[in-house]
Amino acid sequence: MKIQHITYLSLGTNQGHKLDNLQNAVNLIDGKIGAIQKISSIYKTAAWGFNGNDFYNICIKVSTSLPSDALINLLLSIEKELGRERTNKEGYQNRNIDIDILLFDDEIILSKALIVPHSKMLERKFVMIPLVEIAANVIHPIEKKLLNICLQNCNDSSEIFKIDALLTRPIPITEKYNYIAIEGNIGAGKTSLAKMMSDEFNAKLVLERFADNPFLPKFYEDKERYAFPLEMSFLADRYQQLSDDLAQFDLFKNFIISDYYIFKSLIFAQVTLSKDEYLLYRKMFNLIYKEITKPDLYVYLYQNTERLLENIKKRGRIYEQNIEPEYLKKIHDGYKSFIKTQKNLNLLIIDVSEIDFVNNTIDYDFIMDKIKNN
Template identity: 75%
Template sequence: MKIQKTTYLSLGTNQGNKLENLQKAINLIDNNIGSIIKISSIYKTPSWGFNGNDFYNICIKVTTYQNPETLLNTLLSIEKNIGRVRTSKEGYENRLIDIDILLFDEEIIFSKNLMIPHPKMLQRKFVLIPLSEIAETTIHPIEKKQISICLQNCLDSSEIAITSEKLIRPIPLSEKYNYIAIEGNIGAGKTSLANMISNEFNAKIVLERFAENPFLPKFYKDKERYAFPLEMSFLADRYQQLTDDLAQFDLFKNFIVSDYYIFKSLIFAQVTLQQEEYLLYRKMFDLMYKEITKPDLYIYLFQNTDRLLQNIKKRGREYEQNIEPSYLKKIHSGYKNFINTEKNLNTLVIDVSDIDFVNNHEDYKYIINKIKCF
């Protein structure tokens, strides 16, 4: 399990639309570094160490999986993205955005490119006042004192004024949702996306146990004979897995993400079963469906049929290699009908036909942003 670290950052700007600069930096930090847990008020402060325009300064608390060196490089990229141009000129100067790492857990780092805690933070009220607002009892790892005490001891006499302007904190997935279910046709990439979200957000993951079903290879060889035992065994296993896993509270996981939702059982059964078998199956399904916890967000990944067939061939499961395009189209029609008629689910459809979120990080971030903004 990856361990999240807590870092405190200082942000300042004294050029252009200062509120917009800070908000853009916050959004980029959320997209590229980690979840923003707290944002201080905005403080108007005089330029420090040079004659220039007044600054807007804030501090933020962020959780991240990045190590300090990677974090520094990411922050430099964010500054560049916003428009900051670093010069070889010595001393301080006006800037569109300035982002400094103040604290990184309890670590003490002295390297050529990075010093943590920030060596000048205890001399600056424009840092300590917003930091104390969101981290009053946090201990400075060198001074061994709370930030609030460090503020009291600060000799900086600068006039710092709180403003009435507000910033918007991006809501992390782990706060917005308790349970996300990801669905899609065979080969759409639902398991890959579920794993990626679980890894990034430390979510508990529930994966369909298709590999353990002895009827699946037999079904693709003789669909008429093995359709009913296949669908019944999948239904029973999905019901048991979701009932057990969703009932367990995991102290170390923020939320749950699964690569299926139990309604897929009915969608596949509609395609594979004869009418009499389906009617019996539907009775069993309706009894179970009432007991299943509904997801806060239901995501359907749409892939066109050609891409599905490419993905199926690429992953190389022998029993899937003879799947017909017509079968995939029937499955998609079943999902489409379910999405159009099931009004009690919070449903997000994402077309992934022309993107590769597994191998292209920007495509993956596109999907995450779609989920965050939904």
């Protein structure tokens, strides 16, 4: 579980298409820094400290797991990505984007790279007015006063105007969804992704308890004999686990991620059971399925068979090492049929065959973007 910090940032621009500059910066901060919880109105002011075009300024509240030193480095990289070129000239200059850290939790930071609270913030209306709009009751760590009081004590006499235009706040995954189920074939990486997301978003994690199933090793040794007791035990355990875990949490207030959805029981049963066994199994499943809470988002991770076999071999579970490619193909075909028939389930299919989201941050961010923008 990652510690979440609250930071307040000031964004300003006086070159090019200023609204686009601010929106692009907001989007990149959301993608690389953390969830944006609040955005102030846009305020127009004359250039402060030099002759230049008028500025558009905003403040934003961001929740991030980054420490302050990583935060400042990423913000500098975002400025650069948006075209800012820093020079060695002294004094203030025109710029298409400027991002400053105003506050970071209630910390006081004095380092070569970063000073927090920002040393000039209390002197600038173009900072304090948008900041107070979204953080009036936050206490300044040094002054020990509410920011609203600090604004009243500000001696800056420059004029500041609120404009009508509004920026779009990217909706965080934790606000968009309450319950996400991640699925995929054996070895697709669903458990790894569920754990990574749970860690990032401090979500309740529901993991399938397959390791505790005594029939699983026996099934891989003698499929015909142990298929029915295996599938029935899985169905009973999945139903009990999901019922118990989901009942303990308010689905409107908590974020839950599971590495399976109960429909996988039917998919695997189709592959492993005889026709008569499957018909009996299906009757039991239909009774149970009506009672299970449906996820807000169902994510299916697709991996080609070659990669699945590599992953299975790599994780080294003895009872999985003799899984045949044809068996994996049948499982995938089962998921494929299920996906085609689901009209009322919010489905997202992500091909992860050519990416490594466990070891590559860019690949993980790619998946998060897919989920966020679904």
